Amino acid sequence: MALFTGTFENKVDKKGRVSLPANYRDLLESTINNSFYIFPSPNINALEACDEEFMQRVADSIEDQADIFSEQEDALSYIISNAKHVSYDSTGRFVLPSEFSNFANINDKATFVGMASRFQIWSPDIYALRQIEKRNNAKGMTLKLNKKTVTKSLGGDND
Amino acid sequence: MALFTGTFENKVDKKGRVSLPANYRDLLESTINNSFYIFPSPNINALEACDEEFMQRVADSIEDQADIFSEQEDALSYIISNAKHVSYDSTGRFVLPSEFSNFANINDKATFVGMASRFQIWSPDIYALRQIEKRNNAKGMTLKLNKKTVTKSLGGDND
DNA sequence: TGACTTCCCATGTTTTCCCATGTTATCCCA
DNA sequence: TGGGATAACATGGGAAAACATGGGAAGTCA
16 A cells, blocks of 8 residues: 655646646556545545545445444545546646635645645645644654554454 | 664765665665655654654554544654655665754764664764763663563564 | 647756765685 | 785765646647
8 A cells, every 4th residue: 555655845836737746656656547536634624635545445444334324424425425536647747626726725835745545735834834733742642553563464454 | 674773974965965874775675666764753853764664554553543534643644744755876875855954953964873673863963962861861770671582473474 | 619628848956867986894815 | 814905885976867847739528
């Protein structure tokens, strides 16, 4: 699975085109048609983006975890139904749909934020504020690392 | 998993290039593209670096400990979001991104410090001070080693 | 036909790659 | 074990490639 890391700021031109950061493109290169998915975040004032594999996990989670017609299903299907499948051209640019840039208050610049198996797209101003918060939170917070020898291979894993 | 040990001081040239200590390179040689990850430490005035396996552990741990799209997840993602994937060339050098050298007050020299499964990158001056502190703290301390024959927790693979 | 979208080419900047050099560490043989 | 030969390493600098970005032509849809 892709491992999106780092933060990048790119320009949005008058046509709504943005360069997808080059190393994100590398992580997506296995995908068909140089494409990925964008959807508005359920919780925050930003966009989320992911590859096909991740989106499939979301879809599978609906079937496995959520009772049909439940609120959980609502939340997950919100993602599915609002996700746009976009592809980037030979120069690495994609068109950020206007309803998405409106949603996330993105004007002439966009900040890409790696979130491991997916990434976010923010208005740089809004993200700058969030980043400070994030660092402050990170200071106090402890993350217990999983045991070593992560058994990706065993299929039936142990949690 | 890699075992980074020792301390090394290398020069940062005007292009921001630094030689990764040769024995660190050996430890990373199995990685794709001779690459590793750098991120600002959440707690100290230095940079942290690790291989892909370690970063994947961080990602997996977050996924296990926090719900997706949650506040908790967002805070824990500080490392991932700020980690840059860098690779070193055939002469063993990588480019230290300027935002990182600024963060860690690194100018023309950098100190590499092995920390077992990862390593740190310091401003030599700051590290020298910190080193004295560290030794003073260590003086009175007793340390209990793990049992020998490190059990790989999952009983799974030894490679 | 007009508005919008996609593709292609152009450009300046940044980054990466390649070759060169001096120094240090390692090897080898007497 | 001494000392020269050889290889490994850290470092400099220039050339080539990659990248982000702008603009226009061609294509598409209603």
